[in-house]
Amino acid sequence: MKPNTTHLTLVFLSLLATISLFAQAQPLTYIPGPANLDPDSFAHIYFIRDNNDAFPDNWLAVILSTDTGVCVKAKMNHIYYVHTKRTGPTTLHTKIKDVKTELSLNLEAGKDYYIALKPEYLSDGSIRGSLNQLDNHDGLGRLQHFTGKIQQHYCILPLDGNHDYRENTWNDTIHWYASKTHDYHFSPLPSWELLLRDNSNTAFAFRNPLISTTYSEAGGITPLPLKKCTSQEMFDDYCNTSFMKTTLDKQHNALTKVTINPVPLPEGISYARMVSLENTNTNTLLPETPQLFMRSIYIVFFWTDDKGKGNTACLYLSERGLPNELHTTSTLQERLLWVWQSFKLVNTT
DSSP: OOOSOTTOOEEEOOHHHHHHHHOOOSOOOOOOSOTTOOGGGSEEEEEEEOSOOSOTTOOEEEEESSTTSEEEEEOTTEEEEEEESOOEEEEEEEEETTEEEEEEEEEOTTOEEEEEEEEEEOTTSOEEEEEEEEOHHHHHHHHHHOOSOOEEEEOOOOOTTOTTHHHHTTOSOEEEEOSSSEEEEEOOOTTOEEEEESSSOEEEEEOOTTTOSSOEEEEEEEEESOOOOOSHHHHHHHHHTHHHHHTOOTTTEEEEEEEEEEOOOOTTOOEEEEEEEEEEEOOTTOTTSOOEEEEEEEEEEEEEOTTOOEEEEEEEEEEEEOGGGSOOHHHHHHHHHHHHHTOEEEEOO
């Protein structure tokens, strides 16, 4: 049974036709947020920790404004180019144990700022995080001599009470519960703030009302009920029927387009398909806004454990907003495939 919508178009693309989607020879080019962002409306801060120091395995966190403000986490031998809507007097601070360091800036839209970071030992044996503003000449010089890839981030605002935020923002790899014997490991997108941690799913989100009151991005991984699957045909039928029904809110969604594509299979995964959906969406939380549009990409996959028990889950990425705020389906597919490329099924026993 196909979803009941007169506008639905279901297209199965051949594996040869979709190989280009899976090519990951180049690093992910990723600017989170709406597709129509104006870079001149942001202040831009280079956080430069480009040299070796005594703490190679540790993050140095920098908080913009207050403890409930925006968090930036810098690794050794990295440079982060952070874009923020915050302008005017702004305090940066970093704190290692009980030693706090502050730096005040007057941020202006469209301008670049260069901040050198370094955790260092003090004479009494304590550790301090150093924040030093560089002038344009010194800052550009550090950038020109840097041989790595500069990481771009758009500042996001942590939710009140989300204590996982500073620990998990831009973590290199997420380890997540798959079963009593396995975990899922994957690299999150740069914009994803970790919102939910439990044994059933993990959820990420990007939403910054300073950027847009209508745009939001969500993603993560969630289990699905399919426990038995013995063929590719059976799995395709599940993706086209039962799974499709779980993606729609009948009160708020109207499906307009579906495509289903093959994807590469990581070790241990038996079957997988990429399901791409487009639909209109009414948001009861934003009644003053017009009808919103949604694009969602899912990679649905099935695997069996050592005892033959079947497990199904989906990795997903979704954008909601005004039509001109959303990225193309192909862009979202590329981003989710970047996450999928890092995906591993890990035996924990």
